[in-house]
Amino acid sequence: MSVLIDIKQITRDFPLGQEIVKVLKGIDLLINKGEYVALMGPSGSGKSTLMNLLGCLDTPTAGSYMLNGKDVSNMSDDELAEIRNKEIGFVFQTFNLLPRTTALENVALPMVYAGASKSARKERAEEVLTDVGLADRMDHKPNQLSGGQRQRVAVGRALVNKPSIILADEPTGNLDSKTSLEIMDLFDEIHAQGNTVIIVTHEEDIALHAHRIIRLRDGMIETDIRREGESW
Secondary structure, three states: OOEEEEEEEEEEEEEEOOEEEEEEEEEEEEEEOOOEEEEEOOOOOOHHHHHHHHOOOOOOOEEEEEEOOEEOOOOOHHHHHHHHHHHEEEEEOOOOOOOOOOHHHHHHHHHHHOOOOHHHHHHHHHHHHHHOOOOOOOOOOHHHOOHHHHHHHHHHHHHOOOOOEEEEEOOOOOOOHHHHHHHHHHHHHHHHOOOEEEEEOOOHHHHOOOOEEEEEEOOEEEEEEEOEOOEO
């Protein structure tokens, strides 16, 4: 397997008044292409900070981060924005959809930033919405969709640019248990098609969909367990 994410001795400090709060304290992490990883940890463990670094929403205080062979540790904001658009598909707990635009337009949005033509955007967005089970909802706006359907639109948007990583932050946090299972089945399908999936969650049953569970505590990796078949 080829390495997708290679993090070496990443630290992240935040100033708080006169103090420096050390949130990540020297993390080493390798994730291969095609892995399905859950990132867990109690509040304050550093998992959200690590997710922001993995998603190129933030840069480390020290250490190196190679993503798909590119060193993203010291990139400018513009360079990071380009990497995010090409390499990373985000799915958030709150869906983050544009309220006045249709499902199709929401899904096509990352392709606008990528400079794709209108016809290419429409074709790809239709294809992705069909894949996530919303072929009959393309012209609906978010307020005409259920929570589960909105999250499917968000998943479609994450997939539309064929990114290297799908990065999901508490993707079932706003959904009931039945809808949560449906969304996790969708992530299982996405992974089965060869995508690398990283899910940040505090729910054990959601994490068990992943093939590898990394637990953080106090800014360090506490455990990193891979599942072989269905046994640990």
